[in-house]
Amino acid sequence: MDHNNCQHLLGALSDYIDGELGSALCSEIEHHLQDCENCRIVVDSLRKTVYLYKVTAGPPGMPSDVRERLYKRLDLNEFIEKER
Amino acid sequence: MDRDRQATEDFSLKALRAGDRVEFARLVDAYSGVIYRLGMRMLDDPQDAEDVLQETFIKAFRHLGGFDGRSSISTWLYRIATNEALMMIRRRKHPTVSIDEPVETDTPLEEPTQIVDWCCLPETEMMSSEARAYMDKAIEQLPPTLRAVFLLRDIEGLSTEETSQVLDLSEAAVKTRLSRARMRLRELLSGYFGERLADQSLAHKEEA
Numbered sequence: 001m002d003h004n005n006c007q008h009l010l011g012a013l014s015d016y017i018d019g020e021l022g023s024a025l026c027s028e029i030e031h032h033l034q035d036c037e038n039c040r041i042v043v044d045s046l047r048k049t050v051y052l053y054k055v056t057a058g059p060p061g062m063p064s065d066v067r068e069r070l071y072k073r074l075d076l077n078e079f080i081e082k083e084r
Numbered sequence: 085m086d087r088d089r090q091a092t093e094d095f096s097l098k099a100l101r102a103g104d105r106v107e108f109a110r111l112v113d114a115y116s117g118v119i120y121r122l123g124m125r126m127l128d129d130p131q132d133a134e135d136v137l138q139e140t141f142i143k144a145f146r147h148l149g150g151f152d153g154r155s156s157i158s159t160w161l162y163r164i165a166t167n168e169a170l171m172m173i174r175r176r177k178h179p180t181v182s183i184d185e186p187v188e189t190d191t192p193l194e195e196p197t198q199i200v201d202w203c204c205l206p207e208t209e210m211m212s213s214e215a216r217a218y219m220d221k222a223i224e225q226l227p228p229t230l231r232a233v234f235l236l237r238d239i240e241g242l243s244t245e246e247t248s249q250v251l252d253l254s255e256a257a258v259k260t261r262l263s264r265a266r267m268r269l270r271e272l273l274s275g276y277f278g279e280r281l282a283d284q285s286l287a288h289k290e291e292a
Contacts, residue, residue: 014263060117
């Protein structure tokens with residue numbers, strides 16, 4: 001394994017999983033991944049990490065008492081009931 | 085989330101600037117949920133998150149007249165909220181720690197030490213309440229500015245450009261920080277899920 005190459009490509013992996021790399025660097029990484037088991041694991045687990053955070057993020061929202069205090073603070077009391 | 089944002093981006097700036105309360109209530113209704121979620125993730129404290137939520141909309145109401153419309157209104161709200169959260173961290177949690185220092189974007193990226201292929205773990209294991217609690221703790225371990233970039237990009241679904249407007253950073257800096265945040269989280273999660281994987285194979289061996 002060409003270890004220097006791993007270090008050199010490390011900083012590009014985040015852009016790589018987003019599909020935002022230029023084609024030259026992208027194919028360099030793909031070529032490297034064919035021979036480097038460690039980097040393949042790093043890429044897979046990086047992708048999985050981002051995926052897990054995305055799917056467990058939960059919908060936006062807040063407890064109803066927090067919402068009520070917000071509307072009161074903003075002097076919007078008459079709109080409190082209009083919850084979506 | 086992206087669809088939500090598009091659907092709620094449709095506000096009358098003219099009405100908002102004129103102090104129209106119905107329109108302002110619509111804005112609050114549309115964005116208070118995401119702002120609260122961001123505050124909770126940034127600060128991990130319901131009271132602090134509520135303070136950020138209230139301050140964000142109080143400031144928004146006060147400064148709507150000066151909002152130039154160059155960014156979208158949601159980006160502008162995220163910007164106020166993120167600044168509030170970062171200020172709160174500076175003020176309340178670590179009064180002596182600079183929130184800008186620990187990012188160290190000039191230093192080389194730390195080399196991964198956790199090389200475990202945990203991707204084959206069952207999803208039920210990866211999404212257990214214990215795993216989620218660990219994931220939340222991992223976010224807290226990020227330096228605040230890395231945390232902000234990660235939350236805005238990967239949880240709130242903002243683009244690189246929008247995140248750069250929220251944080252006053254170049255797009256290149258956003259990408260670098262996102263990369264660092266993700267790599268650190270990967271490292272932490274690999275440590276955690278690697279242990280789960282070891283437990284699992286141990287259990288299999290004992291069964292056999």
